Amino acid sequence: MLASYHNHSTYSDGKATLADLVTWAKEHQLGEFGLSDHLALHPSGEDPEWAMPRDQLDTYVRDVLHQQSVHKDVLQIRLGLEVDWYEGAEDRISQALGEYPWDYLIGSVHELDGFTVDHTSAVWKKLTTDQIDHVHLRYWQNMRALAKSGLFDIVAHLDLPKKFGFFPECDLSTEVNLALDAIAENNLVVELNTAGWHKPVNDAYPSESLLSKCFERHIPVTISADAHQPDHLLRDFSRAAARLRAVGYQQVARFVDRTTWFESIDESVN
Template sequence: MRWPADYHTHNALCRHAIGSPWQYAERAVAMGLEEIGCSDHSPMPQDDYDNWRMYERQLAGYVEAVLEARRRFPRLTIRLALEVDYIPGQEDWIRQLAARYPWDYFIGSVHYVANGWDVDNPYKLDEWKRRPVEAVWEEYLNRLEASIRSGLFDIIGHCDLPKKFGHRPQQDFLPRYREIFRVAAEANVAMEINTAGWRKDCREQYPARAILEAAHQAGVALVFGSDAHTPEEVGAGWAEAVELARAVGYTHWRRFSRRKAEPVAL
Protein backbone atom coordinates (compact mmCIF):
# COMPACT_ATOMS: atom_id res chain seq x y z
CA MET A 1 0.00 0.00 0.00
CA ARG A 2 1.13 3.56 -0.71
CA TRP A 3 0.38 5.41 2.48
CA PRO A 4 -0.92 8.98 2.59
CA ALA A 5 1.47 11.61 3.90
CA ASP A 6 1.68 12.47 7.58
CA TYR A 7 1.11 16.22 7.47
CA HIS A 8 1.02 17.01 11.19
CA THR A 9 4.31 16.64 13.09
CA HIS A 10 6.18 18.71 15.66
CA ASN A 11 9.73 18.87 17.02
CA ALA A 12 11.71 20.06 20.02
CA LEU A 13 11.42 23.75 19.12
CA CYS A 14 7.86 23.86 20.42
CA ARG A 15 9.16 22.96 23.89
CA HIS A 16 6.72 20.09 24.48
CA ALA A 17 8.01 17.64 21.84
CA ILE A 18 11.33 15.93 21.30
CA GLY A 19 13.53 15.34 18.29
CA SER A 20 14.61 17.21 15.17
CA PRO A 21 12.83 17.22 11.79
CA TRP A 22 15.38 14.78 10.36
CA GLN A 23 14.52 12.26 13.08
CA TYR A 24 10.83 12.49 12.17
CA ALA A 25 11.82 12.01 8.54
CA GLU A 26 13.92 8.99 9.48
CA ARG A 27 10.92 7.46 11.20
CA ALA A 28 8.71 8.19 8.20
CA VAL A 29 11.09 6.24 5.98
CA ALA A 30 11.08 3.35 8.44
CA MET A 31 7.27 3.38 8.42
CA GLY A 32 7.17 3.18 4.64
CA LEU A 33 5.80 6.67 4.11
CA GLU A 34 6.79 8.51 0.94
CA GLU A 35 5.90 11.99 2.20
CA ILE A 36 5.82 13.85 5.48
CA GLY A 37 5.11 17.40 6.54
CA CYS A 38 6.96 19.35 9.24
CA SER A 39 4.32 21.57 10.83
CA ASP A 40 5.52 22.83 14.17
CA HIS A 41 3.61 25.44 16.15
CA SER A 42 4.20 28.88 14.68
CA PRO A 43 5.66 31.69 16.75
CA MET A 44 3.54 34.56 18.04
CA PRO A 45 4.44 38.25 17.88
CA GLN A 46 5.12 38.02 21.64
CA ASP A 47 7.51 35.27 22.68
CA ASP A 48 5.83 34.96 26.09
CA TYR A 49 2.35 34.33 24.67
CA ASP A 50 2.52 30.75 25.97
CA ASN A 51 5.12 28.06 26.56
CA TRP A 52 4.39 25.61 23.78
CA ARG A 53 5.70 27.13 20.58
CA MET A 54 8.97 28.25 19.06
CA TYR A 55 10.23 31.77 19.58
CA GLU A 56 10.03 34.19 16.66
CA ARG A 57 13.83 34.34 16.48
CA GLN A 58 13.90 30.55 15.96
CA LEU A 59 11.77 30.53 12.82
CA ALA A 60 14.73 30.72 10.42
CA GLY A 61 16.43 27.88 12.29
CA TYR A 62 13.28 25.79 11.99
CA VAL A 63 13.22 26.29 8.23
CA GLU A 64 16.89 25.34 8.01
CA ALA A 65 16.24 22.20 10.08
CA VAL A 66 13.57 21.12 7.60
CA LEU A 67 15.97 21.76 4.71
CA GLU A 68 18.57 19.65 6.52
CA ALA A 69 16.05 16.81 6.75
CA ARG A 70 15.50 17.09 3.01
CA ARG A 71 19.24 16.82 2.40
CA ARG A 72 19.52 13.76 4.62
CA PHE A 73 16.54 11.96 3.06
CA PRO A 74 16.38 13.02 -0.59
CA ARG A 75 14.00 10.21 -1.55
CA LEU A 76 11.41 11.30 1.02
CA THR A 77 9.18 14.24 0.12
CA ILE A 78 9.33 16.62 3.08
CA ARG A 79 6.93 19.55 3.17
CA LEU A 80 7.66 22.82 4.94
CA ALA A 81 4.67 23.94 6.96
CA LEU A 82 3.37 25.43 10.19
CA GLU A 83 0.50 24.78 12.53
CA VAL A 84 -0.86 28.26 13.11
CA ASP A 85 -3.30 29.28 15.82
CA TYR A 86 -6.33 31.22 14.71
CA ILE A 87 -6.88 34.00 17.23
CA PRO A 88 -9.08 36.96 16.30
CA GLY A 89 -6.89 40.01 15.74
CA GLN A 90 -3.82 38.01 14.72
CA GLU A 91 -4.67 37.85 11.01
CA ASP A 92 -2.01 40.34 9.91
CA TRP A 93 0.63 38.42 11.83
CA ILE A 94 -0.33 35.22 10.04
CA ARG A 95 -0.09 37.01 6.68
CA GLN A 96 3.41 38.17 7.64
CA LEU A 97 4.41 34.60 8.49
CA ALA A 98 3.01 33.37 5.20
CA ALA A 99 5.16 35.81 3.24
CA ARG A 100 8.47 34.87 4.85
CA TYR A 101 9.21 31.44 3.39
CA PRO A 102 7.97 29.13 0.62
CA TRP A 103 5.56 27.20 2.81
CA ASP A 104 3.74 24.18 1.44
CA TYR A 105 0.70 24.53 3.68
CA PHE A 106 -0.63 26.07 6.88
CA ILE A 107 -2.70 24.05 9.34
CA GLY A 108 -5.21 26.37 10.98
CA SER A 109 -5.99 25.28 14.53
CA VAL A 110 -8.13 26.68 17.30
CA HIS A 111 -6.65 26.09 20.74
CA TYR A 112 -7.75 29.30 22.44
CA VAL A 113 -11.39 30.08 23.15
CA ALA A 114 -10.60 33.00 25.45
CA ASN A 115 -7.60 35.14 26.30
CA GLY A 116 -5.16 32.96 28.19
CA TRP A 117 -7.15 29.74 27.89
CA ASP A 118 -6.04 27.02 25.51
CA VAL A 119 -8.67 24.32 25.96
CA ASP A 120 -6.28 21.41 25.43
CA ASN A 121 -3.75 22.54 28.03
CA PRO A 122 -3.55 19.95 30.83
CA TYR A 123 -2.37 22.62 33.27
CA LYS A 124 -5.58 24.62 32.82
CA LEU A 125 -8.20 21.96 33.40
CA ASP A 126 -9.79 24.01 36.19
CA GLU A 127 -11.01 26.46 33.55
CA TRP A 128 -13.52 23.83 32.46
CA LYS A 129 -15.17 24.09 35.89
CA ARG A 130 -15.81 27.81 35.42
CA ARG A 131 -17.76 27.61 32.14
CA PRO A 132 -20.60 25.53 30.74
CA VAL A 133 -19.30 22.87 28.38
CA GLU A 134 -21.80 23.88 25.68
CA ALA A 135 -20.61 27.51 25.83
CA VAL A 136 -17.00 26.43 25.32
CA TRP A 137 -17.92 24.33 22.31
CA GLU A 138 -20.02 27.11 20.83
CA GLU A 139 -17.15 29.59 21.04
CA TYR A 140 -14.73 27.00 19.71
CA LEU A 141 -16.91 26.36 16.66
CA ASN A 142 -17.42 30.08 16.06
CA ARG A 143 -13.66 30.52 15.95
CA LEU A 144 -13.25 27.43 13.81
CA GLU A 145 -15.62 28.86 11.21
CA ALA A 146 -13.89 32.25 11.39
CA SER A 147 -10.54 30.58 10.76
CA ILE A 148 -11.87 29.00 7.59
CA ARG A 149 -13.47 32.21 6.39
CA SER A 150 -10.21 34.07 6.94
CA GLY A 151 -8.65 32.44 3.87
CA LEU A 152 -5.37 32.04 5.76
CA PHE A 153 -5.23 28.26 6.03
CA ASP A 154 -5.07 25.17 3.85
CA ILE A 155 -6.04 22.53 6.41
CA ILE A 156 -8.39 22.46 9.41
CA GLY A 157 -6.58 21.02 12.43
CA HIS A 158 -8.19 18.62 14.97
CA CYS A 159 -11.66 20.06 14.47
CA ASP A 160 -13.25 18.73 17.68
CA LEU A 161 -10.33 19.39 20.01
CA PRO A 162 -12.39 20.36 23.12
CA LYS A 163 -13.22 16.68 23.65
CA LYS A 164 -9.55 15.92 24.44
CA PHE A 165 -10.11 15.48 28.18
CA GLY A 166 -13.61 14.04 27.80
CA HIS A 167 -15.60 17.28 27.82
CA ARG A 168 -18.32 16.33 25.36
CA PRO A 169 -21.40 18.52 24.97
CA GLN A 170 -24.93 17.30 25.59
CA GLN A 171 -26.10 19.57 22.79
CA ASP A 172 -25.95 18.13 19.29
CA PHE A 173 -23.47 20.30 17.42
CA LEU A 174 -23.52 18.18 14.27
CA PRO A 175 -25.80 20.66 12.42
CA ARG A 176 -23.29 23.39 13.27
CA TYR A 177 -20.47 21.28 11.84
CA ARG A 178 -22.47 20.81 8.66
CA GLU A 179 -22.69 24.59 8.30
CA ILE A 180 -18.96 24.93 8.89
CA PHE A 181 -18.13 22.25 6.35
CA ARG A 182 -20.22 23.96 3.71
CA VAL A 183 -18.03 27.00 4.25
CA ALA A 184 -14.87 24.84 4.13
CA ALA A 185 -15.90 23.18 0.89
CA GLU A 186 -16.61 26.54 -0.73
CA ALA A 187 -13.26 27.84 0.50
CA ASN A 188 -11.49 24.68 -0.71
CA VAL A 189 -9.99 24.08 2.73
CA ALA A 190 -9.13 20.48 3.64
CA MET A 191 -9.57 18.77 6.99
CA GLU A 192 -7.35 16.30 8.80
CA ILE A 193 -7.97 12.97 10.44
CA ASN A 194 -5.74 13.45 13.45
CA THR A 195 -4.77 10.19 15.10
CA ALA A 196 -3.45 11.81 18.29
CA GLY A 197 -6.93 11.56 19.80
CA TRP A 198 -6.41 7.81 20.18
CA ARG A 199 -3.53 8.66 22.51
CA LYS A 200 -5.52 11.15 24.60
CA ASP A 201 -8.24 10.82 27.25
CA CYS A 202 -10.98 10.99 24.61
CA ARG A 203 -9.64 7.76 23.03
CA GLU A 204 -11.00 8.77 19.65
CA GLN A 205 -9.52 10.26 16.53
CA TYR A 206 -10.17 13.90 15.71
CA PRO A 207 -12.83 14.22 14.42
CA ALA A 208 -15.48 11.78 15.61
CA ARG A 209 -16.84 9.54 12.88
CA ALA A 210 -20.16 11.40 12.57
CA ILE A 211 -18.27 14.67 12.02
CA LEU A 212 -15.99 13.01 9.48
CA GLU A 213 -19.06 11.73 7.64
CA ALA A 214 -20.50 15.25 7.59
CA ALA A 215 -17.24 16.57 6.14
CA HIS A 216 -17.30 13.97 3.38
CA GLN A 217 -20.94 14.68 2.58
CA ALA A 218 -20.09 18.38 2.26
CA GLY A 219 -17.23 17.66 -0.12
CA VAL A 220 -14.39 18.64 2.22
CA ALA A 221 -11.03 17.19 1.15
CA LEU A 222 -8.99 15.08 3.54
CA VAL A 223 -5.44 14.86 4.84
CA PHE A 224 -3.91 12.73 7.58
CA GLY A 225 -1.89 13.81 10.60
CA SER A 226 -0.38 11.97 13.54
CA ASP A 227 0.26 15.17 15.52
CA ALA A 228 3.52 13.45 16.42
CA HIS A 229 5.46 14.93 19.32
CA THR A 230 8.07 12.18 19.26
CA PRO A 231 9.59 10.53 16.18
CA GLU A 232 8.03 7.21 17.23
CA GLU A 233 4.53 8.69 16.75
CA VAL A 234 4.98 9.40 13.04
CA GLY A 235 2.34 7.49 11.10
CA ALA A 236 0.73 6.24 14.32
CA GLY A 237 -2.62 4.61 13.64
CA TRP A 238 -2.24 4.96 9.88
CA ALA A 239 -3.92 1.69 8.89
CA GLU A 240 -6.90 2.42 11.14
CA ALA A 241 -7.18 6.00 9.90
CA VAL A 242 -7.13 4.96 6.25
CA GLU A 243 -9.72 2.27 6.93
CA LEU A 244 -11.95 4.84 8.64
CA ALA A 245 -11.58 7.31 5.78
CA ARG A 246 -12.55 4.68 3.26
CA ALA A 247 -15.47 3.52 5.40
CA VAL A 248 -17.08 6.96 5.33
CA GLY A 249 -16.56 7.26 1.59
CA TYR A 250 -13.24 9.01 0.99
CA THR A 251 -11.33 7.80 -2.06
CA HIS A 252 -8.60 10.47 -2.17
CA TRP A 253 -6.38 12.51 0.11
CA ARG A 254 -5.01 15.95 -0.67
CA ARG A 255 -1.33 16.67 -1.36
CA PHE A 256 0.07 20.17 -0.87
CA SER A 257 3.06 21.85 -2.50
CA ARG A 258 3.73 25.60 -2.27
CA ARG A 259 0.17 26.00 -1.01
CA LYS A 260 -1.33 24.40 -4.09
CA ALA A 261 -3.32 21.18 -3.79
CA GLU A 262 -3.87 18.07 -5.80
CA PRO A 263 -5.91 14.91 -5.09
CA VAL A 264 -4.14 11.59 -4.62
CA ALA A 265 -5.92 8.24 -4.70
CA LEU A 266 -6.29 6.68 -1.28
Protein backbone atom coordinates in the same frame (compact mmCIF):
# COMPACT_ATOMS: atom_id res chain seq x y z
CA MET B 1 3.05 6.30 -0.92
CA LEU B 2 3.27 6.82 2.83
CA ALA B 3 3.02 10.47 3.79
CA SER B 4 2.81 12.10 7.21
CA TYR B 5 2.38 15.87 7.45
CA HIS B 6 1.36 16.92 10.95
CA ASN B 7 4.45 16.41 13.09
CA HIS B 8 6.37 18.27 15.78
CA SER B 9 10.09 18.45 16.57
CA THR B 10 12.08 20.15 19.29
CA TYR B 11 11.50 23.43 17.44
CA SER B 12 8.19 23.40 19.35
CA ASP B 13 6.88 20.73 21.73
CA GLY B 14 8.16 17.58 20.00
CA LYS B 15 10.54 15.22 21.81
CA ALA B 16 12.91 14.53 18.89
CA THR B 17 15.01 16.71 16.64
CA LEU B 18 14.15 17.25 13.01
CA ALA B 19 17.17 15.10 12.07
CA ASP B 20 15.90 12.20 14.23
CA LEU B 21 12.42 12.41 12.71
CA VAL B 22 13.91 12.38 9.21
CA THR B 23 16.04 9.33 10.04
CA TRP B 24 12.98 7.41 11.26
CA ALA B 25 10.96 8.47 8.20
CA LYS B 26 13.71 7.19 5.88
CA GLU B 27 14.02 3.90 7.76
CA HIS B 28 10.27 3.30 7.52
CA GLN B 29 9.93 4.00 3.81
CA LEU B 30 7.92 7.17 4.00
CA GLY B 31 7.58 8.84 0.63
CA GLU B 32 6.80 12.23 2.13
CA PHE B 33 7.57 13.63 5.56
CA GLY B 34 6.28 17.04 6.58
CA LEU B 35 7.19 19.07 9.63
CA SER B 36 4.56 21.35 11.17
CA ASP B 37 5.90 22.83 14.38
CA HIS B 38 3.74 25.24 16.34
CA LEU B 39 3.73 28.96 15.74
CA ALA B 40 1.36 30.76 18.13
CA LEU B 41 1.31 34.54 17.82
CA HIS B 42 -0.48 34.97 21.12
CA PRO B 43 -2.25 38.32 21.54
CA SER B 44 -0.24 38.91 24.75
CA GLY B 45 2.96 39.01 22.67
CA GLU B 46 4.35 36.12 24.74
CA ASP B 47 5.08 32.84 22.95
CA PRO B 48 3.43 29.85 24.72
CA GLU B 49 6.02 27.33 25.96
CA TRP B 50 4.70 24.66 23.57
CA ALA B 51 5.25 26.88 20.51
CA MET B 52 8.46 28.01 18.84
CA PRO B 53 9.72 31.44 19.86
CA ARG B 54 8.58 33.62 16.98
CA ASP B 55 12.14 34.78 16.30
CA GLN B 56 13.04 31.12 15.58
CA LEU B 57 10.77 30.90 12.54
CA ASP B 58 13.49 31.82 10.09
CA THR B 59 15.92 29.25 11.55
CA TYR B 60 13.16 26.61 11.45
CA VAL B 61 12.45 27.23 7.77
CA ARG B 62 16.14 27.17 6.85
CA ASP B 63 16.67 23.90 8.70
CA VAL B 64 13.72 22.18 7.00
CA LEU B 65 14.87 23.43 3.59
CA HIS B 66 18.39 22.22 4.32
CA GLN B 67 17.12 18.73 5.24
CA GLN B 68 14.93 18.82 2.14
CA SER B 69 17.89 19.35 -0.17
CA VAL B 70 20.16 16.84 1.60
CA HIS B 71 17.62 13.97 1.44
CA LYS B 72 15.77 14.80 -1.77
CA ASP B 73 16.76 11.57 -3.55
CA VAL B 74 15.26 9.30 -0.89
CA LEU B 75 12.55 11.32 0.89
CA GLN B 76 10.37 14.28 -0.03
CA ILE B 77 10.52 16.62 2.95
CA ARG B 78 7.68 19.16 3.12
CA LEU B 79 7.74 22.54 4.80
CA GLY B 80 4.65 23.00 6.93
CA LEU B 81 3.61 24.85 10.05
CA GLU B 82 0.79 24.52 12.60
CA VAL B 83 -0.42 28.03 13.23
CA ASP B 84 -2.73 29.06 16.04
CA TRP B 85 -5.81 31.01 15.10
CA TYR B 86 -6.76 33.98 17.28
CA GLU B 87 -9.70 36.23 16.53
CA GLY B 88 -8.61 39.38 14.74
CA ALA B 89 -5.07 38.09 14.16
CA GLU B 90 -5.27 37.71 10.36
CA ASP B 91 -2.80 40.49 9.59
CA ARG B 92 -0.32 39.44 12.28
CA ILE B 93 -0.37 35.84 11.07
CA SER B 94 -0.18 36.75 7.40
CA GLN B 95 2.79 39.03 8.04
CA ALA B 96 4.68 36.39 10.04
CA LEU B 97 4.17 33.70 7.39
CA GLY B 98 5.82 36.03 4.93
CA GLU B 99 7.17 34.78 1.65
CA TYR B 100 8.49 31.46 2.88
CA PRO B 101 8.01 28.53 0.46
CA TRP B 102 5.40 26.66 2.52
CA ASP B 103 4.10 23.37 1.20
CA TYR B 104 1.05 23.61 3.48
CA LEU B 105 -0.19 25.55 6.48
CA ILE B 106 -2.27 23.92 9.20
CA GLY B 107 -4.71 26.14 11.10
CA SER B 108 -5.62 25.28 14.71
CA VAL B 109 -7.83 26.59 17.45
CA HIS B 110 -6.27 25.61 20.78
CA GLU B 111 -7.28 28.69 22.78
CA LEU B 112 -10.30 30.96 22.71
CA ASP B 113 -11.19 33.88 24.96
CA GLY B 114 -8.14 32.98 27.10
CA PHE B 115 -9.29 29.36 27.65
CA THR B 116 -6.97 26.60 26.37
CA VAL B 117 -9.18 23.68 25.30
CA ASP B 118 -6.53 20.94 25.12
CA HIS B 119 -4.26 21.64 28.08
CA THR B 120 -5.70 19.85 31.13
CA SER B 121 -8.97 18.26 32.18
CA ALA B 122 -8.70 20.19 35.48
CA VAL B 123 -9.71 23.48 33.84
CA TRP B 124 -12.73 21.78 32.20
CA LYS B 125 -13.80 20.25 35.53
CA LYS B 126 -14.21 23.72 37.01
CA LEU B 127 -16.75 24.76 34.34
CA THR B 128 -20.53 24.70 34.71
CA THR B 129 -22.67 23.02 32.05
CA ASP B 130 -23.46 26.44 30.54
CA GLN B 131 -19.78 27.35 30.46
CA ILE B 132 -18.92 24.05 28.73
CA ASP B 133 -21.61 24.76 26.14
CA HIS B 134 -20.20 28.26 25.67
CA VAL B 135 -16.63 27.02 25.08
CA HIS B 136 -17.87 24.62 22.39
CA LEU B 137 -20.02 27.35 20.82
CA ARG B 138 -17.13 29.80 20.71
CA TYR B 139 -14.84 27.09 19.37
CA TRP B 140 -17.05 26.52 16.31
CA GLN B 141 -17.40 30.27 15.77
CA ASN B 142 -13.60 30.54 15.81
CA MET B 143 -13.31 27.56 13.47
CA ARG B 144 -15.62 29.27 10.99
CA ALA B 145 -13.52 32.47 11.13
CA LEU B 146 -10.32 30.44 10.71
CA ALA B 147 -11.76 28.86 7.56
CA LYS B 148 -12.88 32.19 6.16
CA SER B 149 -9.47 33.79 6.74
CA GLY B 150 -8.05 32.03 3.68
CA LEU B 151 -4.70 31.67 5.47
CA PHE B 152 -4.60 27.88 5.74
CA ASP B 153 -4.66 24.66 3.72
CA ILE B 154 -5.54 22.14 6.44
CA VAL B 155 -7.80 22.31 9.48
CA ALA B 156 -6.22 20.58 12.48
CA HIS B 157 -8.08 18.25 14.87
CA LEU B 158 -11.54 19.51 13.94
CA ASP B 159 -13.36 18.65 17.19
CA LEU B 160 -10.47 19.15 19.64
CA PRO B 161 -12.62 20.39 22.59
CA LYS B 162 -13.87 16.82 23.10
CA LYS B 163 -10.33 15.77 24.14
CA PHE B 164 -11.10 15.31 27.85
CA GLY B 165 -14.66 14.05 27.34
CA PHE B 166 -16.55 17.27 28.17
CA PHE B 167 -19.26 17.46 25.51
CA PRO B 168 -21.86 20.20 25.01
CA GLU B 169 -25.41 19.58 26.17
CA CYS B 170 -26.95 22.25 23.92
CA ASP B 171 -27.59 21.81 20.20
CA LEU B 172 -24.66 23.32 18.26
CA SER B 173 -25.60 21.94 14.86
CA THR B 174 -26.16 25.42 13.38
CA GLU B 175 -22.66 26.62 14.38
CA VAL B 176 -21.06 23.32 13.35
CA ASN B 177 -22.77 23.42 9.95
CA LEU B 178 -21.74 27.03 9.36
CA ALA B 179 -18.12 26.16 10.16
CA LEU B 180 -18.18 23.12 7.87
CA ASP B 181 -19.75 25.18 5.09
CA ALA B 182 -16.95 27.75 5.46
CA ILE B 183 -14.34 24.96 5.36
CA ALA B 184 -15.88 23.62 2.13
CA GLU B 185 -16.26 27.05 0.51
CA ASN B 186 -12.64 27.93 1.23
CA ASN B 187 -11.28 24.64 -0.14
CA LEU B 188 -9.71 23.54 3.10
CA VAL B 189 -8.68 19.96 3.80
CA VAL B 190 -9.72 18.34 7.09
CA GLU B 191 -7.27 15.98 8.74
CA LEU B 192 -8.24 12.70 10.32
CA ASN B 193 -5.97 13.14 13.33
CA THR B 194 -5.23 9.82 15.04
CA ALA B 195 -3.82 11.35 18.26
CA GLY B 196 -7.35 11.52 19.74
CA TRP B 197 -7.40 7.72 19.99
CA HIS B 198 -4.69 8.12 22.66
CA LYS B 199 -6.40 10.87 24.67
CA PRO B 200 -9.07 10.52 27.40
CA VAL B 201 -11.89 10.79 24.82
CA ASN B 202 -10.44 7.79 22.94
CA ASP B 203 -11.69 8.94 19.55
CA ALA B 204 -9.84 10.33 16.55
CA TYR B 205 -10.53 13.92 15.49
CA PRO B 206 -13.04 14.34 13.96
CA SER B 207 -15.71 11.88 15.08
CA GLU B 208 -17.23 9.58 12.49
CA SER B 209 -20.47 11.61 12.40
CA LEU B 210 -18.58 14.86 11.77
CA LEU B 211 -16.50 13.14 9.12
CA SER B 212 -19.73 12.12 7.37
CA LYS B 213 -20.79 15.78 7.34
CA CYS B 214 -17.43 16.62 5.74
CA PHE B 215 -17.96 13.90 3.14
CA GLU B 216 -21.43 15.25 2.29
CA ARG B 217 -19.79 18.62 1.58
CA HIS B 218 -17.01 17.08 -0.56
CA ILE B 219 -14.37 18.34 1.89
CA PRO B 220 -11.07 16.53 1.16
CA VAL B 221 -9.20 14.73 3.92
CA THR B 222 -5.68 13.78 4.91
CA ILE B 223 -4.46 11.35 7.59
CA SER B 224 -2.31 12.85 10.35
CA ALA B 225 -0.67 11.46 13.46
CA ASP B 226 0.14 14.78 15.17
CA ALA B 227 3.36 13.02 16.16
CA HIS B 228 5.61 14.42 18.87
CA GLN B 229 8.12 11.55 18.63
CA PRO B 230 9.45 9.46 15.71
CA ASP B 231 7.62 6.19 16.38
CA HIS B 232 4.26 8.01 16.20
CA LEU B 233 4.75 9.29 12.64
CA LEU B 234 2.41 6.66 11.19
CA ARG B 235 0.45 5.76 14.33
CA ASP B 236 -2.99 4.28 13.55
CA PHE B 237 -2.88 5.19 9.86
CA SER B 238 -4.56 1.89 8.90
CA ARG B 239 -7.28 2.45 11.46
CA ALA B 240 -7.77 5.98 10.10
CA ALA B 241 -8.01 4.65 6.55
CA ALA B 242 -10.75 2.25 7.68
CA ARG B 243 -12.73 5.12 9.21
CA LEU B 244 -12.38 7.16 6.03
CA ARG B 245 -13.56 4.28 3.87
CA ALA B 246 -16.48 3.66 6.24
CA VAL B 247 -17.92 7.11 5.54
CA GLY B 248 -17.27 6.88 1.79
CA TYR B 249 -13.88 8.46 1.17
CA GLN B 250 -11.63 6.86 -1.44
CA GLN B 251 -8.86 9.45 -1.69
CA VAL B 252 -6.61 11.49 0.54
CA ALA B 253 -4.98 14.82 -0.17
CA ARG B 254 -1.28 15.39 -0.76
CA PHE B 255 0.47 18.74 -0.58
CA VAL B 256 3.33 20.49 -2.29
CA ASP B 257 3.90 24.21 -2.73
CA ARG B 258 0.44 24.94 -1.31
CA THR B 259 -1.30 22.96 -4.03
CA THR B 260 -3.28 19.82 -3.39
CA TRP B 261 -3.40 16.58 -5.32
CA PHE B 262 -5.05 13.28 -4.53
CA GLU B 263 -4.08 9.68 -4.09
CA SER B 264 -6.17 6.60 -3.32
CA ILE B 265 -6.39 5.69 0.35
CA ASP B 266 -5.07 2.19 -0.40
CA GLU B 267 -1.85 3.55 -1.89
CA SER B 268 -1.44 6.09 0.89
CA VAL B 269 -1.29 3.64 3.77
CA ASN B 270 0.80 0.90 2.15
